[in-house]
Amino acid sequence: MATRRPLVLGLTALLAVGLSACAKSTSDVQNAQSTGTAGGAGGQSGQSVTVLVSADTNIQDLWTKQLVPGFTKANPGIKVNINFDLHGEHDAQNAAKLAAAVKGGKDVGFDVIDAGFVTQAAGANLLLKEDATTLPALAQVNKTLVEAGKGYGVPYRASSVLLAYNTTKVKTPPKTLDELLAWIKANPGRFAYNSPKSGGSGQSFVTTVLDANMDQAASDKLRTTYDKAAMAGWDKGFAVLKGLNPYVYGKGVYPNGNSQVLQLLSSGQIDMAPVWSDMFVTAKTNGQIPASVSSAQISNPSFTGGASYLGVPATTTHKDAAQKLLEYVLTPDAQAAIATQIAGTPVLPLASLPADVQKKFEQTAPETMRPTYVSEVSNDLNNQWDQKVPGQ
The missing domain is CATH 3.40.190.10 (Periplasmic binding protein-like II)
Structure with missing residues (x-):
């Protein structure tokens, strides 16, 4: 996968x-x-x-x-x-x-x-x-x-998306989305997520931020229906994501795909990132990720799967x-x-x-x-992220 x-x-x-x-x-x-x-x-x-x-x-x-x-x-x-x-x-x-x-x-x-x-x-x-x-x-x-x-x-x-983190640098991982966003700003350059079009772990992070900043009923609708009126509620969440540009890896560098995020984690270039559960478990089992890297799930809301x-x-x-x-x-x-x-x-x-x-x-x-959202909605999410988030 x-x-x-x-x-x-x-x-x-x-x-x-x-x-x-x-x-x-x-x-x-x-x-x-x-x-x-x-x-x-x-x-x-x-x-x-x-x-x-x-x-x-x-x-x-x-x-x-x-x-x-x-x-x-x-x-x-x-x-x-x-x-x-x-x-x-x-x-x-x-x-x-x-x-x-x-x-x-x-x-x-x-x-x-x-x-x-x-x-x-x-x-x-x-x-x-x-x-x-x-x-x-x-x-x-x-x-x-x-x-x-x-x-x-x-x-x-x-499979679900989890929050992976380096236990030698992060003793107590964030437990909620608000705590995660605060950690990112307090630790510039140590968090990364891939562009949502290039992989689902980054898309899940984006979806979670959007969900937290929109009406629950509209968010639920997008899991079953392509609804442009509901997607209008994304604006606040995209503004939050754009505001993270100075604090993510490379001050706005977004890896191309789930695997590149895992590589950044394993090499110690970042300390925290959203990752797919099966890819993470497999990489840990194969020794591709150090034993010092662990994972957890956040809440309010959790990542998607x-x-x-x-x-x-x-x-x-x-x-x-x-x-x-x-x-x-x-x-x-x-x-x-x-x-x-x-x-x-x-x-x-x-x-x-x-x-x-x-x-x-x-x-x-x-x-x-x-x-997560239905595929047609996710495609619109990918395109809107490309237009609204990268860059200072």
């Missing part, structure tokens, strides 16, 4: 493209591969399920090395096929194919979708409805994450097998594997997971996660 840029695929565009007759077939997806149980093409009982995975190679490895082996061990009669689309290069075509298939009442060729367009497909009623009745484990998942799936997308891994969603096409012909796979992904064993393999924040309560996972994610508990 390195780039952290929102998918720009509006609901109207999804439907318009979906009703065209030019979608590429799933066989065109790059790097397609299959894994599954022994016992014939359909498994011992003839069941199979095909998962479309549209992501980076770390998510491909998660499925092929952890989730699929775990699922087929628990369900030896079901074969799992993975169709992999590197970086989501064929998202538009696959979203179009999904829309056309559902409209025509036909099977789309994949039974579970792990892609950025799942929530858009959910909003377009292209997926099977999911709730605690069909998936009892959903009752344990953070309500905010479940609601963001619009009743059709199933959250299965998450969100989940990745799975969806089942409404016209799948392998509903039972697909549903069993969703059930497995929401088990403690699968959630622990996600935490171990890619440092993804589990969506189940941490108390239900092993002690080592609880400790690793104690600062990123899914029940405290605060969602």
